[in-house]
Amino acid sequence: MRRSDASRRAILLAAFELVGEVGYAKLTIEGIAARAGVGKQTIYRWWPSKGAVLFDAFLALSEDPQGDPALPDTGDLEADLKLVLRATVAELSDPRYDAPMRALTAAMLNDPALAAEYEQRLDAPMRALKRARLRSAQEAGQLPSEADLDLAVDLLWSPLMRRWLERAELTPAFADAVVETALAGLRAR
Amino acid sequence: MRRSDASRRAILLAAFELVGEVGYAKLTIEGIAARAGVGKQTIYRWWPSKGAVLFDAFLALSEDPQGDPALPDTGDLEADLKLVLRATVAELSDPRYDAPMRALTAAMLNDPALAAEYEQRLDAPMRALKRARLRSAQEAGQLPSEADLDLAVDLLWSPLMRRWLERAELTPAFADAVVETALAGLRAR
Amino acid sequence: MRRSDASRRAILLAAFELVGEVGYAKLTIEGIAARAGVGKQTIYRWWPSKGAVLFDAFLALSEDPQGDPALPDTGDLEADLKLVLRATVAELSDPRYDAPMRALTAAMLNDPALAAEYEQRLDAPMRALKRARLRSAQEAGQLPSEADLDLAVDLLWSPLMRRWLERAELTPAFADAVVETALAGLRAR
Amino acid sequence: MRRSDASRRAILLAAFELVGEVGYAKLTIEGIAARAGVGKQTIYRWWPSKGAVLFDAFLALSEDPQGDPALPDTGDLEADLKLVLRATVAELSDPRYDAPMRALTAAMLNDPALAAEYEQRLDAPMRALKRARLRSAQEAGQLPSEADLDLAVDLLWSPLMRRWLERAELTPAFADAVVETALAGLRAR
DNA sequence: GCTTAATCGAGACGGTACGTCGTGTCTTTTC
DNA sequence: GAAAAGACACGACGTACCGTCTCGATTAAGC
The missing domain is CATH 1.10.10.60 (Homeodomain-like)
Incomplete structure (x- = not known):
């Protein structure tokens, strides 16, 4: 059977x-x-x-809810990123997702095989979407063409992750500040 | 007894x-x-x-080995931070510390009380040292006085943490790039 | 099909x-x-x-090997019984049959339906053969006509069964002694 | 502890x-x-x-109920044995003991170690008591001195056991008949 | 000779019990 | 008089079989 x-x-x-x-x-x-x-x-x-x-x-x-997976692209990188990071903050603060997400993180911490599968099937596709939005910004001249996009993704998202992980304060305003500072750094070089 | x-x-x-x-x-x-x-x-x-x-x-x-806990302060913020973050990368890559650190992280993920104690007794003091070094840089004019130091600490350290957590590539060069970009962002505003 | x-x-x-x-x-x-x-x-x-x-x-x-099922009848009851009981001793001592026989016995102990089928299809026919040989002896005047043949069968065979069941010593000499004593008892009354 | x-x-x-x-x-x-x-x-x-x-x-x-373990000895072997075997029949017919006894028998059938312990701690002492009663009869001249007492015990008790095991009819009258016939056989030789 | 329905092998399913391991509590024995 | 040793009730582990149930794939009977 x-x-x-x-x-x-x-x-x-x-x-x-x-x-x-x-x-x-x-x-x-x-x-x-x-x-x-x-x-x-x-x-x-x-x-x-x-x-x-x-x-x-x-x-x-x-x-399940297979909406358009791509990140918003209105032409204004900073506004789009703020929108996305604020949504991330909201999701991380939603108690319905908090417990399962902590559980999955704990499971991956002690199981490299699981971590590898997570990286491959959930994390990598998401990072690809993020890089795609940033590349689009490069083409639009909003970001230097030599900017390291992998570094950019980490600079933008990992501060949120850190605060969620350690149960520190995590507000939409923090998301905005991260976007502004990180983008400034990426543009300056 | x-x-x-x-x-x-x-x-x-x-x-x-x-x-x-x-x-x-x-x-x-x-x-x-x-x-x-x-x-x-x-x-x-x-x-x-x-x-x-x-x-x-x-x-x-x-x-145990109670050396001077303060971060190095040669007057050159960027050089000092690169030194410290490279040391962090080295420690995170040391197999002797990797397993116990993952264990402790997993324990905290599912035990808020433990997480609070960690925050209070290990994380907060360390963050204080980091903020102190950044404040010193502000006083030396190497960082704008209105820069958000808590945000700065997260921008600098959380990318390393993210890569360690997900077992991604974590090199000294990445540490340097983070320092350069984050500092550029902090200075630009 | x-x-x-x-x-x-x-x-x-x-x-x-x-x-x-x-x-x-x-x-x-x-x-x-x-x-x-x-x-x-x-x-x-x-x-x-x-x-x-x-x-x-x-x-x-x-x-499978359908030989003549009847017990030997040379006219000498004691000799015939000794032959049969010695054969029973040999079979009970054969390791090829010991394990399956113990298994079947255990199965019947806790399954009355199985026990009933065993009694009907294997035990009863065998007891009928044994009684037939004893009846023949009665007709030949070697056993009193009022002897209880069911009792006789049990007197002759159950001591062997007892020793097999409890893994006690089970020898041809014991079979002989059983035949001699049981027959003496049956004749004396 | x-x-x-x-x-x-x-x-x-x-x-x-x-x-x-x-x-x-x-x-x-x-x-x-x-x-x-x-x-x-x-x-x-x-x-x-x-x-x-x-x-x-x-x-x-x-x-538990540590009464006098010895078999009755009134001087009349046949009467004493009938008493004891009738009691055995009664016990074997008592539903309170039937199930546990079948269970124990089944357990021993497939576990030689358990069977050995049973033989040593329950069966052997009981057989010793039975032999003792028969030896007393020998001394009283009610049984030939050369009678094989181990054989005698099996001749007397195993027919009861056989009928119990196969759920055949098991009555006090059968016990009496066994005693009479077996004793006759033992005396005749 | 062609269909067709019972039977086959295979093995997934919801369950029960296995025998082991670890939990956190408790008691006994030793130093 | 605290510490080691370890028994206890409990709960979960991961495995083995139970008896039932679908699956196609034969396969022999009756059309």
Whole structure:
């Protein structure tokens, strides 16, 4: 018999809900199986670890509402970036995503294989979109053509990530300040 | 009898060694007790969780070789920052510190109390030193007086952290580029 | 399509071999199916339990070499019985039959339905043969006509069974002694 | 800490009760632990198998009501034996003992180590008592001095066992007949 | 000889129990 | 009189089988 899609969905949903309710440390395979109405073996058959289940749950969520994945490009780089980073701040502050995201981060920290898959399937595509927007700005003359776009992405987004990770204050105003300062630095060279 | 310092040291050492050998996920209180030649109760008596033990093990390490904690201040901000960030890159790449640091990060991710203690006892003092160096640069006219120093610290250090966290490439050259671009941005405004 | 005889044979053979290798407790339907190169459903379709498979494997073995089933009747009851009981001792001591027989006994102990089928299809016919030989002795005047033949059968065979069951010493000499003493008792009344 | 006697008793009682309720095949360590209010590990720590638990439960029962263990000796061997065998028939027919006894028998069938312990700690002492009664009869001239007492014990008791094992009819009258015929045989030689 | 329905192998499924490991608490024994 | 040693109730682990259930792919019977 081939893989049951109903079970797959139920497992991913259960994992996502449970991690929000009890946190990653108290998330158990048994709990996921019970909530999903599924045998434990069905989980072990298809995923190597609870981190992997969580990752797939994330992936499913990211792929579901398939809007246009590209970043906005109105021609005004600074305005567009502020918009995007403010949205990022909002998402990181949303309690519905905070717990699962912390869980996934913790899972990746201690599982290089999972981290590699994350990098490949979620992080890299997102970074490509970001670089694409910056390249478009270069072509429009809003950014020097010799600017290092990978460095630019890190300068713009990692401060947000740092504050989220350590539960520090994370406001839209901070996002604006990051965009202004980072862009100034990139243009100055 | 009051707290046995020999046991305390043995426990912290065992925790530090074990986390390097088996990783945080497989680190157990029983394992630490066995390796330290100590009863489990002795650990439970003095620490609330294995994350707390790990944190203390870290603290002990940080405090042991008590050199001058201040960041170098030769008068040349850019050179000083490159020196410090290159040292940070080297430390993050050292396998002796990589595993324990990842473990501690994972512990904090799922334990806000631990994260708060970390922020208070390790992170805040370090950020204070960084801000002090930047303030000194302001006084020397190397940085505008209205620059946001908290933002500056994040712009400078969080890109390194991001790359370490996701096991991306982390080189001294990247550290230099971050310093140059971030400083340019801070000066331009 | 009707029942595949090749599969049936393969299943019975696999069950018989496996029970000799791993014992009844570790005998599994999955193991039998795998060894026989057969789907599990093919076993469940035709047998209600692993005890029943084992029983059929036994039946197949008992029926294969269809010699004359009757007990020897030379006219000398004591000599004939000694011959038969010595043969029983030899069979019970043969390691090829010991393991499967213990398995079947264990299966029957906890499955009255199986026990009833055993009694009907294997035990009763055998007891009938034994009674027939004793009746022949009665007719020849070697045994009193009022002797209880069912009691006689138990007196003669159950001591062997007892010693086999508890893995006690079981020798041809013991068989002889049983025959002599039991016959003496039966004749004395 | 040393072994908890309360847990030990609770486990043996639970095992005994459960085997009577669900039978040996459906008796589980988890079930025993749950019924006894005990962790599974406490069972695994002290017993190697569920058969061993059952055996100890039996042993505890046998040793509890420590009446005079000797068989009755009124001077009349035949009467005494009939008394004892009728009592055995009654016990074998008592549903309270039937299930546990079948369970123990099944356990021993597939576990030689358990069978050896049974032989040593329960069967051998009982056989010694039986032989003692028969030896007393020899001294009283009711049995020939050259009679094989081990054979005698098997002739007397194993027919009962056989009928119990195969769920055949087992009556006091059968016990009497066995005693009469077996004794006649033993005396005749 | 062609269809067609039962049977086959394979193996996924929801479950139960396995035997092990670790948790945090508690008690005993030793130094 | 605190520390080691480790038993305890508990809960989760990851595995093995249970008995049921779909899957195509034969395969022999009856049209």
